[in-house]
Amino acid sequence: MDDVLLSIKQRMQQAISMAKKYGEIIGWVSRTSPSSISEEGGLVVFDVEPHIYFERFQEIASAGNFLAIVDIKTLAITSIRIVKVERRDVIAELNLPDLTISMPEREPAGLLTKTRIYGKPLLTYYVETGVVEASNTVIEPQSPVIMPRDPIVVQKILGLPTKGVFIGYVTTGDRPIFNASIPVYVPLKTFYQHMLILGTTGSGKTTLLKNMISAFTSHYSFNDQDTSLLIMDPNRDYVALPLKPTWEFYEGIDKELEERMLNRTLENISRPRGLVIILPITSHLVERLVSEEQVSWPRLLKMIAEEYYESTYEPIAERMGWNSWVEEIEIIEEPGRVPLRIVKMNIGVSYGEKREYIELFIVPYGFRFKDMSPRDFISLNPYFTRQAKDGLLRLLNYLKSKNAELESLNELYEALQEARYRLREKPGTLNKGPVLNPNKEYVIELIKELAIHKSTIENMLRQIGSLIDTGLFDICVPGGIGEEKYLHEPSIGLILEKHHSLMRGYPIVVDLEYLQENSPSDPDKIISIAAFRILNKVFEWKLTKSRRRIATQPVIIIMDEAHRFFPSRGGGKEEYIEHVSGMIDRIARLGRARRLGIVFSTHSPKDVHDIILQLSNTKIILRTDKSQLSSLDIPGEYRDLILRASDRVGLLKTHALRMGYVTFRTPLPIAGHYDLSAL
Numbered sequence: 001m002d003d004v005l006l007s008i009k010q011r012m013q014q015a016i017s018m019a020k021k022y023g024e025i026i027g028w029v030s031r032t033s034p035s036s037i038s039e040e041g042g043l044v045v046f047d048v049e050p051h052i053y054f055e056r057f058q059e060i061a062s063a064g065n066f067l068a069i070v071d072i073k074t075l076a077i078t079s080i081r082i083v084k085v086e087r088r089d090v091i092a093e094l095n096l097p098d099l100t101i102s103m104p105e106r107e108p109a110g111l112l113t114k115t116r117i118y119g120k121p122l123l124t125y126y127v128e129t130g131v132v133e134a135s136n137t138v139i140e141p142q143s144p145v146i147m148p149r150d151p152i153v154v155q156k157i158l159g160l161p162t163k164g165v166f167i168g169y170v171t172t173g174d175r176p177i178f179n180a181s182i183p184v185y186v187p188l189k190t191f192y193q194h195m196l197i198l199g200t201t202g203s204g205k206t207t208l209l210k211n212m213i214s215a216f217t218s219h220y221s222f223n224d225q226d227t228s229l230l231i232m233d234p235n236r237d238y239v240a241l242p243l244k245p246t247w248e249f250y251e252g253i254d255k256e257l258e259e260r261m262l263n264r265t266l267e268n269i270s271r272p273r274g275l276v277i278i279l280p281i282t283s284h285l286v287e288r289l290v291s292e293e294q295v296s297w298p299r300l301l302k303m304i305a306e307e308y309y310e311s312t313y314e315p316i317a318e319r320m321g322w323n324s325w326v327e328e329i330e331i332i333e334e335p336g337r338v339p340l341r342i343v344k345m346n347i348g349v350s351y352g353e354k355r356e357y358i359e360l361f362i363v364p365y366g367f368r369f370k371d372m373s374p375r376d377f378i379s380l381n382p383y384f385t386r387q388a389k390d391g392l393l394r395l396l397n398y399l400k401s402k403n404a405e406l407e408s409l410n411e412l413y414e415a416l417q418e419a420r421y422r423l424r425e426k427p428g429t430l431n432k433g434p435v436l437n438p439n440k441e442y443v444i445e446l447i448k449e450l451a452i453h454k455s456t457i458e459n460m461l462r463q464i465g466s467l468i469d470t471g472l473f474d475i476c477v478p479g480g481i482g483e484e485k486y487l488h489e490p491s492i493g494l495i496l497e498k499h500h501s502l503m504r505g506y507p508i509v510v511d512l513e514y515l516q517e518n519s520p521s522d523p524d525k526i527i528s529i530a531a532f533r534i535l536n537k538v539f540e541w542k543l544t545k546s547r548r549r550i551a552t553q554p555v556i557i558i559m560d561e562a563h564r565f566f567p568s569r570g571g572g573k574e575e576y577i578e579h580v581s582g583m584i585d586r587i588a589r590l591g592r593a594r595r596l597g598i599v600f601s602t603h604s605p606k607d608v609h610d611i612i613l614q615l616s617n618t619k620i621i622l623r624t625d626k627s628q629l630s631s632l633d634i635p636g637e638y639r640d641l642i643l644r645a646s647d648r649v650g651l652l653k654t655h656a657l658r659m660g661y662v663t664f665r666t667p668l669p670i671a672g673h674y675d676l677s678a679l
Helices: 002-022 050-060 151-157 205-217 255-266 283-289 297-320 374-380 386-401 409-423 438-450 454-470 492-497 512-517 523-547 574-594 610-615 626-631 636-644
Strands: 023-029 036-038 041-048 066-070 077-086 115-126 131-134 144-148 165-172 183-186 195-198 228-233 274-280 323-334 340-351 354-365 508-511 555-559 596-602 618-621 649-653 661-665
Touching: 002 023, 002 066, 002 144, 023 050, 023 066, 041 050, 050 115, 050 144, 066 115, 066 151, 077 151, 115 151, 144 151, 165 205, 165 255, 165 649, 195 205, 205 228, 205 555, 205 596, 228 512, 228 523, 274 297, 274 512, 283 297, 297 323, 297 340, 297 354, 374 386, 374 523, 386 438, 386 454, 409 438, 409 454, 454 523, 492 523, 508 512, 508 523, 512 523, 523 555, 523 574, 523 596, 574 596, 574 610, 626 636, 636 649, 636 661
Parallel strands: 195 596, 195 618, 228 508, 228 555, 274 354, 274 508, 555 596
Antiparallel strands: 023 041, 023 144, 036 041, 041 115, 066 077, 066 144, 077 115, 115 131, 165 183, 165 661, 323 340, 340 354, 618 649, 649 661
C-alpha cells in the first residue's frame, strides 16, 4: 500500500509540473463530487477560486468553452468542454434554512465563494507518444485543471489539424479562446473533396475567401506545395487582392482583439502582390476601343490593358486617396500549338509615403469557331435541346470529315438561316435565295439529307445566335490577314504549366464582370459559358496529364456566387440544370484523385443544386437564416450560434476534425477588400 501511495504522490507532482509547463493552473478536480465515465460519455467537476473566477470568468466559465486537465493517473492531457457553471452565495454554502436569521439584502463578501464547473471530457493527448484518442477513462480527483497556452497541445487535445490552409482562430461562440492563439487549418487534401461556404450577405464569406487565398499564396503551413488557385469572379471582388487592405473598427467591435488576430496572422501570411487575370474580351469591346482601319494585336492588347487599369484600379485608388499609375506594359508570347499572348503590366500605387507595385499578367480570352471540335462547341451552350445537340453534332462531324470547314460562326448561322428558308419552299418552286459559298451550300444539303426538323433548326438558330451575340467568337483586329488576325482561345493547360515558372504562382482570376460589361447578352448565361469552358479545360488538362503519368500541381477552383452557375432545380431551366449537374459531378468526382478541388460559395443551400451539397465533404457555415438549418444537419449546440453569429464567425464541419466540428473567427481581410459597386 505504501508503494501505491508513493507512486500516486510522484504522479501528482509530475502532473503539477506538466500542468505548469503546458498551461496555467486555474483549479483542481473536485474531491467532494465524483468524476464519472459511462457509455454516454464522462463528467468531471472542479472548483475555481473567487479571485481567478472574477479575473478570468469569460475564459474559464463560459458554457461551451474549452479547458484541459492533466490526469494524475495517466499523466495525459484531456480536453474538456464546459457544460455547466454553478455560482452560490456564502449563505447557500452554509445550508441555512430560509428566514432563520436576519441579514442584509446585499453583501459583497457573500460572493467570495468557489465556482463549481462541470465539464465533458473530449480527447486525450499522450504527450510522450503523440497519440490522441477519445477520452474513455475516468479523470482522477485532485488533478490540475489548466488554461493551455501551447497552440500545438491545444490543437492536439481539440482534434484539430496542425497543418493546412489557415482560415481563422478557434472560438467559443463569437470569441476566440486562449487569447486568439489557436489557429484553425483545413488540410490541403480536404480541398480535393470539395468545400461549400454558406452565409447571408455581410456575414464574411468574401473576407474568409480572401484570407484563405492569402494563406494559399503565402505557402503557409501546408508543406510549401506549389498550388494553383483559379477564381471565378462574377462581381470583380478579387481583382483588388494585391492592394493594401483598409480596416474599419466600428462601434461595438473589440479593437484590441481584432488587432491581436491581425498581428498574429500577418506574421505568417501576406496578401498576393500580383494576379494572373484571364480577361474575356469581345468583339463589342474591340469595336469600342479601335477607331483605326488597321491595328496590330500587340497594339490592341496594350489598349485593352490600359482601359482595364482605368476602369478597375484607378477608381479604387482615387476613392481611397491614393496615387496610382501604369509603370510598364510588355507583351509576352509563349510558344505552343496556339501561341499564348500575355500582357504583363506593372501598376504603381503610392499609399502616402509608402510605394508598392502590383504585377499583372493579363491573358485575353475568346473563342475561334474553326479551332473547336463539334462536341466542344455544342457543350458551350447548355440550352440546346437534345434534338438540336444530336443534329448539330452530326452536321458538324460531316463537315469536318469532308474538310468543308466554315470560316466563322456567322457563316454557320447564315447557312442555317438559308436552310430554314429553303425548307419552307414548296417542291418545284424556283429558289430565289442568295447564292452561298460551296461550304454553306453543303450545310444546306446535309440538313436535307439528315432530315433535321425545322423546329430543331429553329433551336439551333436561337442558340447559335445567342453565342454570336456574346461577342466571344471570332474576335479579330481590323486589317488583319489570315488566321493571324483572330484571337485564338488560349490554352488553359499551358497557363497552368507556366503558372509558377512564368507568372510567379499568383492567383488566377477570371474577371467575368468585365465580360458582362462588354457584352449585351444575358449576364448569367454569358458568364456560365466562359466559366464552364475553363472548368472543363482544367479538368481535361488534369486528365490528360494523369493518363500520361505526368505529375501536376494541386489546382483549387473557387466559385464565388455559386448559385449563378449551379442553380437549384426549377425555373424552366431543366435541360440546362441537367447538363451542368452532370458536368460538375464528373469533374468533382474524378478530380479527387487528381488533386483538383472546388470551393463553392453562396448564400443559401437552397439556392444551389443538390449535387453541390452532396459533393462538398467540408462545409463552412457563417451567419445564416433559421430556414436554412434543416438541410445542413447542424448539431443543436451550434444552431443558436449560426443564427446570431457576428461577422466572420463560422462553423467548420469536416471529416478532417476528430470531433467533426469547430467554431472559428477569421481576421479582418488581409488582402484588398472594397465595395467596387460603390466606386
